[in-house]
Amino acid sequence: MNSFEDVLNWADNLIFNQTGKNLSEVQKKILESTWQGKKYWQIAEELHCSESDVKKKAAKLWKKFRKDLGEDLNKSNFRYKVEKKYRVSQVSSSGDCLLQEIDINICGQFIQNIKDTQARSPSSLDTPQNKNKSPIINLKDAPKLTCNSHHTSEISTLKQWILESNIHLITIYGLSGIGKSALILKLVEEINTEFDYIIWKTLDDAPQLSTLKTELKKCFSKSQTTPLSTIIDNFNTYRCLVILDDVENIFQSGELAGNYLPGYKNYSRFFEQIATSSHQSCLILISWEKPREIAILETENHPIKTLHLKRLEKAEATKILAAKVKELTDEENWSELISIYQGHPTWLNIIAATIKEFYNGRVSQFLAEQNEIYLGDLELILESHFERLSPLEKKVTYWLATQNESVNICQRPVNSELSKSDFLDAMKSLCRRSLIEKKELENQSVFYLNPVFKQYIITQHK
Ligand SMILES: Nc1ncnc2c1ncn2[C@@H]1O[C@H](COP(=O)(O)OP(=O)(O)OP(=O)(O)O)[C@@H](O)[C@H]1O
Ligand SMILES: [Mg+2]
Numbered sequence: 001m002n003s004f005e006d007v008l009n010w011a012d013n014l015i016f017n018q019t020g021k022n023l024s025e026v027q028k029k030i031l032e033s034t035w036q037g038k039k040y041w042q043i044a045e046e047l048h049c050s051e052s053d054v055k056k057k058a059a060k061l062w063k064k065f066r067k068d069l070g071e072d073l074n075k076s077n078f079r080y081k082v083e084k085k086y087r088v089s090q091v092s093s094s095g096d097c098l099l100q101e102i103d104i105n106i107c108g109q110f111i112q113n114i115k116d117t118q119a120r121s122p123s124s125l126d127t128p129q130n131k132n133k134s135p136i137i138n139l140k141d142a143p144k145l146t147c148n149s150h151h152t153s154e155i156s157t158l159k160q161w162i163l164e165s166n167i168h169l170i171t172i173y174g175l176s177g178i179g180k181s182a183l184i185l186k187l188v189e190e191i192n193t194e195f196d197y198i199i200w201k202t203l204d205d206a207p208q209l210s211t212l213k214t215e216l217k218k219c220f221s222k223s224q225t226t227p228l229s230t231i232i233d234n235f236n237t238y239r240c241l242v243i244l245d246d247v248e249n250i251f252q253s254g255e256l257a258g259n260y261l262p263g264y265k266n267y268s269r270f271f272e273q274i275a276t277s278s279h280q281s282c283l284i285l286i287s288w289e290k291p292r293e294i295a296i297l298e299t300e301n302h303p304i305k306t307l308h309l310k311r312l313e314k315a316e317a318t319k320i321l322a323a324k325v326k327e328l329t330d331e332e333n334w335s336e337l338i339s340i341y342q343g344h345p346t347w348l349n350i351i352a353a354t355i356k357e358f359y360n361g362r363v364s365q366f367l368a369e370q371n372e373i374y375l376g377d378l379e380l381i382l383e384s385h386f387e388r389l390s391p392l393e394k395k396v397t398y399w400l401a402t403q404n405e406s407v408n409i410c411q412r413p414v415n416s417e418l419s420k421s422d423f424l425d426a427m428k429s430l431c432r433r434s435l436i437e438k439k440e441l442e443n444q445s446v447f448y449l450n451p452v453f454k455q456y457i458i459t460q461h462k
Pocket of ligand 2: 143180181182245246
């Protein structure tokens with residue numbers, strides 16, 4: 001089938017075989033409007049009848065199609081099921097395949113190349129596991145990364161959330177270079193056959209929401225002869241995985257974490273809509289900062305989750321150093337190096353380069369010379385985090401940098417004119433930026449500044 005007209009012909013034949021009658025005009029209208037993602041009340045308005053009338057007529061239609069499309073057929077999955085079974089318009093009439101640019105090399109492997117139009121035959125979609133062998137994947141905006149280790153436990157958590165718990169909105173936040181994009185690229189590589197669409201968009205240049213929506217719709221409509229009108233319609237009709245990377249760019253620098261730039265507050269409503277409406281898709285947000293309203297939505301039992309991406313496990317971090325095996329020696333000291341640089345892949349890579357260049361790869365020599373954490377090129381990365389802090393957070397950060405021990409939330413800087421609530425807000429915000437971490441000590445929660453960031457504050461802002 002190449003168009004909605006073909007769908008109508010198919011439906012007409014099917015109804016004729018069952019009833020000896022052709023589709024009525026009303027039935028055609030119901031099918032067409034359903035195909036376009038319209039709601040029953042909208043169809044009722046167009047047909048000048050009541051919504052319950054339309055519902056009854058539609059219910060009879062779905063019943064007749066069930067033998068062909070499955071017993072769970074209903075309005076919201078009608079288009080999805082027809083397309084899945086008959087691959088309506090998945091390949092353009094010219095035979096060109098969609099999104100030719102998706103040969104992205106991830107961790108040494110190719111994400112499935114959908115140039116292979118053969119993979120789009122109906123038979124391949126009806127495999128026993130019901131896997132989609134030809135998902136439409138658009139990773140043009142994704143960074144080109146290769147890495148040899150992974151946040152393995154986080155990958156299984158994400159798989160569980162997305163594939164088993166049908167979570168609608170996931171926020172991944174963590175420091176720059178901790179591996180957020182790399183983690184999601186690996187995830188895409190592992191679960192792409194579960195989706196009809198996978199689209200990666202960066203918010204690097206802070207697009208207005210309307211621009212982003214238009215771009216997303218363009219990605220969807222390339223493969224649809226009658227494009228669906230909204231993102232939610234696409235999320236409802238198809239199984240989509242949309243990734244928005246670099247989300248911190250729509251947040252205001254110099255304010256508490258996760259506050260939108262002026263004119264960008266409508267993103268909040270969009271995220272909320274994805275979290276709260278019913279559909280079969282997932283939106284992943286990748287950010288340095290956790291959006292503030294996500295914390296509120298989380299308390300309301302919606303299908304949303306947050307993953308704070310922290311250091312790599314020691315074994316995984318060791319692989320980073322091991323990849324430089326000809327460059328680094330003194331393996332017995334690697335674990336100390338990993339612990340000083342917080343298992344942070346980018347920091348470890350940068351420091352390993354310094355050790356290679358100036359210490360001939362001798363990790364023990366490098367460590368022996370340090371009486372404080374050496375920052376070198378890390379300063380630039382840390383500075384970009386520092387610059388985003390609000391004045392309140394900076395105050396608290398300076399104070400935390402002077403503390404030798406982790407602090408209890410009841411402690412706070414004396415003589416600083418910081419009210420209790422200002423202090424709490426600043427601590428919360430620093431946690432949402434991943435600059436403060438929490439640990440349990442003798443049945444109490446205590447907080448500490450990331451030690452590398454602490455060193456940056458001490459050296460730069462004494
Ligand atoms: N698990 C890992 N093992 C080894 N290297 C890694 C790992 N994760 C990331 N890296 C490397 O660290 C670098 C930064 O990773 P990535 O771009 O994913 O970070 P990020 O958290 O998305 O940073 P940003 O927020 O600045 O975009 C990349 O060069 C990547 O190859
Ligand atoms: Mg990234």
